[in-house]
Amino acid sequence: MDRLLEVNNMHTSFQTYLGEVKAVRGVYFHLEKGEALGIVGESGSxxxxxxxxxxxxxxxNGKTTADSIKFLxxxxxxxxxxxxxxxxxxxIGMIFQDPMTSLDPVFKIGHQLAEPLIKHKHMNKEDARxxxxxxxKLVKIPSADKRINQYPHEFSGGMRQRAMxxxxLICNPKLLIADEPTTALDVTIQAQIxxxxxxxxxxxxMSIILITHDLGVVANLCSRINVMYGGMIIESGSTRDIFYNSKHPYTWGLLKSIPNPMEDIKQRLKPIDGTPPDLLKPPAGCPFAPRCEYTMxxxxxxxxxxxxxxxxHFSLCWLNHLNAPKTDKISGGVIKNEI
Structure with missing residues (x-):
């Protein structure tokens, strides 16, 4: 496969009245052409x-530095x-988190979708229409020829998401970034989207980067998953690696917080205790250490x-060191049965 996107050692920070917030800290990842990559983690990760x-x-007030961010x-x-x-x-096309705040309420849907075609593809208004x-029609919005003359408030939540x-996709991008595309939708509409x-x-x-806090959402769409915490990618691997052979306690915590219908013995979902780190003063060690039951x-x-x-498959966790004490989870993963 050919590489579409490659990010090397990217840092992003924000200058605030309290000081510098180091929101992204040394991120490395890549995306192949035609691949779907999931990026998961709690809010604020x-x-x-x-x-x-x-x-x-x-x-x-935001600043980004990196060795390189290569796209095509x-x-x-x-x-x-x-x-x-x-x-x-x-x-590069992007679906933002809330379609109601991303769509302009004073312009009709047709006008908003035609704008990038006129700007980037230099189409006339009739061809753009x-x-x-x-x-x-491709995103399954009924009566498309009538819907283009409606405003965003006349669309349901699911239809606004389809319009987004x-x-x-209107300019046939090589990469689609979908930022929490199903968060505000009910379960049935989520599955449809x-x-x-x-x-x-x-x-x-096209290639897709799907951002979500829900590991269950990426299971059927993405071939690889990056798990983020504290502004870092703390585990990365194939979807199978992350679900059945994960090697970081934070990933185990995420997996324990979603139901597994294939388990023989039903267990209560377990939240991750504690709060994410303060990125005004990032910790010297592992950002997950204060919340981890295996902290050394x-x-x-x-x-x-x-x-x-x-x-x-890699993991930023000292439990993977040769001299670290062994746990049943490092050797066997946390999900025993396949979904």
Missing amino acids: GKSITMMSIMKLLPE DKDLLKLNNKKMEGIRGND KKVIEML IAMA LELMKDLKTKLG KICLSKLPGAFKIDEN
Whole structure:
């Protein structure tokens, strides 16, 4: 597979009246063409800021540095705002968390979807209108030729989310970033949106980065998962690795918080005790150490490196060190039965 996106040692911070908030700390990851990658973690773990940094959509007090952020062999860090405008919405589409706040309430849906076609593809209004209707039909919005003349408040929550997907895909981007695309939707609509994204990925041959706090959402769509915590990727591997052979206590905590219908003995879902670290003063050691039941002395003072579990699976946890005490979970994973 060809590499579409490669991020090397990216840091993002925000200057506030309290000091510097180090929101993303030394992130490395890559994405292949046609691949779906899941980024999971609690709120505040750095998932959305990582993507906003790549897109250069940070507020004025935000700053991003990196060795490189390569997209289609271009280093995005070196591009000025005008060149980035040619990439955003054209080569990279993004679905934001809340479609009601992302869609402009004073413009009709058709106008908002046609705008990127006129800007990036230089279409006239009639051709853009035909393309908008075609795209609304693709995302399964009924009566598309009538719906283009309606305002966002006239759409249901699920239909607004479909309209946002249509807007993100209107220019046939090579990469779609979906930031919590199902959070505000009921379970039935969630399943429909995820199935739609899976279908569009196959039809259009695009790559997807799916941001979510729910591991269950990424199970059927993504082939690889990055687990984020405290502004860092603390475990990365294939979906099977993360679900059945995870090697970080934080990942175990996430897995324990979702139901497993295949377990012989039903168990209560267990939340992760404690709160995420204060990124105004990031801890010297493992960011998860204060909440971890396996914390050792070294965890509090020294950040672990990336321990390689196999070719495409690594974990930032001292329990993977050769001299670390052994636990049943390090040797066997936390899910005994396949879903």
